[in-house]
Amino acid sequence: MKTFRLRIVTPDRVVFDEAVRAVRFPGIDGSYGVLPNHAPLMTATAPGIVYITRTEGGAVEEMLISDGFAEVRSNVLTIAASAGELAYEIDVDKYRELERQAREKLAHRAELVDEEILVAEIQLRRALLGQTLGGRSRAPAPHSDAH
Amino acid sequence: MANIKELRGRIRSVANIAKITRAMEMVASMKLRRVQSRALSFRPYTEELQGLLGHLAEHVGHSPDRPLFQEREIKSIGVMLFTSDRGLCGAYNANVLAGVTRLRADLKARGLGDGSLKFFVVGRKGYSWLNRRGLHVERYYADPTLEALDFATARLASRDLVEAFTSAAVDEVRIMFTAFESVVRFVPRDERFLPVTVELGDHAGGHQNGDRLKGESGYLLEPSPHEIFSRILPKYLETVIFDAMLSSLASEMASRRMAMKGATDAATRMNKELKRVYNRARQESITKELLDIVGGANAVQ
Numbered sequence: 001m002k003t004f005r006l007r008i009v010t011p012d013r014v015v016f017d018e019a020v021r022a023v024r025f026p027g028i029d030g031s032y033g034v035l036p037n038h039a040p041l042m043t044a045t046a047p048g049i050v051y052i053t054r055t056e057g058g059a060v061e062e063m064l065i066s067d068g069f070a071e072v073r074s075n076v077l078t079i080a081a082s083a084g085e086l087a088y089e090i091d092v093d094k095y096r097e098l099e100r101q102a103r104e105k106l107a108h109r110a111e112l113v114d115e116e117i118l119v120a121e122i123q124l125r126r127a128l129l130g131q132t133l134g135g136r137s138r139a140p141a142p143h144s145d146a147h
Numbered sequence: 148m149a150n151i152k153e154l155r156g157r158i159r160s161v162a163n164i165a166k167i168t169r170a171m172e173m174v175a176s177m178k179l180r181r182v183q184s185r186a187l188s189f190r191p192y193t194e195e196l197q198g199l200l201g202h203l204a205e206h207v208g209h210s211p212d213r214p215l216f217q218e219r220e221i222k223s224i225g226v227m228l229f230t231s232d233r234g235l236c237g238a239y240n241a242n243v244l245a246g247v248t249r250l251r252a253d254l255k256a257r258g259l260g261d262g263s264l265k266f267f268v269v270g271r272k273g274y275s276w277l278n279r280r281g282l283h284v285e286r287y288y289a290d291p292t293l294e295a296l297d298f299a300t301a302r303l304a305s306r307d308l309v310e311a312f313t314s315a316a317v318d319e320v321r322i323m324f325t326a327f328e329s330v331v332r333f334v335p336r337d338e339r340f341l342p343v344t345v346e347l348g349d350h351a352g353g354h355q356n357g358d359r360l361k362g363e364s365g366y367l368l369e370p371s372p373h374e375i376f377s378r379i380l381p382k383y384l385e386t387v388i389f390d391a392m393l394s395s396l397a398s399e400m401a402s403r404r405m406a407m408k409g410a411t412d413a414a415t416r417m418n419k420e421l422k423r424v425y426n427r428a429r430q431e432s433i434t435k436e437l438l439d440i441v442g443g444a445n446a447v448q
Binding site: 007009010011012013014027028029039040041042043044067068069071078080082 | 188189191192195196198199202203298302366367368369370374375378379382386389
């Protein structure tokens with residue numbers, strides 16, 4: 001089976017570095033799907049969810065990333081994001097707190113300038129995404145023996 | 148002839164000093180290891196961004212009209228200064244601050260006074276040094292401390308610096324930090340941060356697949372090279388600041404470790420010396436007492 005290498009790096013660590021079958025990630029102008037032998041590509045990514053498929057028809061793993069950049073060359077997809085967490089690592093409470101803060105800010109919308117509203121809205125979106133992802137994830141299944 | 152009781156006290160206090168400095172030495176080397184491992188896990192991200200920037204440069208080329216590349220006549224300078232919060236780390240702070248003194252002299256020669264300097268400071272030592280000399284501190288990053296190694300601080304500082312530059316509050320931004328070359332070598336650096344002078348076009352950076360792109364055809368850049376470029380540049384600047392933070396902190400810890408090792412060695416040496424003097428004094432007094440007793444006994448007979 002054809003695969004390619006996916007690397008996800010953040011300022012804190014290398015979050016992911018393994019061979020995968022298919023990846024879908026959020027670009028700033030729409031979602032991108034990458035399969036083995038994709039043409040060289042460079043783009044900026046938006047905050048959102050990365051979907052990772054290790055094997056054909058296998059389970060889809062999810063990961064939350066914030067803004068960053070993606071590059072495909074020589075059958076390696078590298079995503080450099082300013083933050084990233086695999087779904088099972090997500091601390092749902094942290095995002096709940098984030099949501100609360102964002103909603104509080106938006107409640108006093110009249111006192112904020114446009115930019116602050118935008119930031120709060122993005123924060124809220126991130127908070128909701130984080131909760132959804134974290135909420136439906138289980139502990140990682142051992143995948144080494146499956147393929 | 149020092150008195151015996153006094154000597155005993157001095158020996159005890161020197162031994163205590165040695166104990167404390169040894170503990171500090173160990174703490175510093177532990178912290179140094181932590182910083183080093185943090186630096187190691189940070190490197191892939193920087194390398195990736197540098198690689199991307201290098202590849203992009205082939206498509207974007209030099210654009211001197213970009214705001215962050217704009218060279219202006221230098222009338223005021225912003226300085227990002229990295230010092231430590233605490234002392235007892237040898238000449239670490241003095242070395243960095245010597246750079247500031249040099250810059251001031253340099254500016255004076257160009258007819259610019261201290262008023263043309265705006266400082267962005269990390270570390271209490273640097274902050275109080277600047278204040279004592281009445282230099283203008285634009286921003287002091289006190290919390291979280293450098294030791295927390297929080298990337299958000301780098302992001303914030305980078306944003307402040309870019310803002311100061313683009314709003315023309317300053318015409319140049321320099322960073323003064325300490326480069327960590329090895330555990331026994333740390334060199335103060337004074338580097339230009341803005342306007343950007345990245346070596347564009349020479350394929351900078353260490354992407355793991357160092358192969359060059361085969362022509363522009365077939366390489367998708369979305370939405371556009373310029374758009375990506377303008378997004379990536381601020382991120383790249385953040386990593387430059389964080390890198391300076393990491394190497395400064397590593398240098399501080401290494402410098403403190405060396406200073407404390409020196410202090411421990413000196414205290415141990417002194418302790419040995421004092422003990423020798425003490426023993427001699429003790430023996431002398433015993434001999435004297437014996438002589439007295441013998442003398443007394445002889446007199447009685």
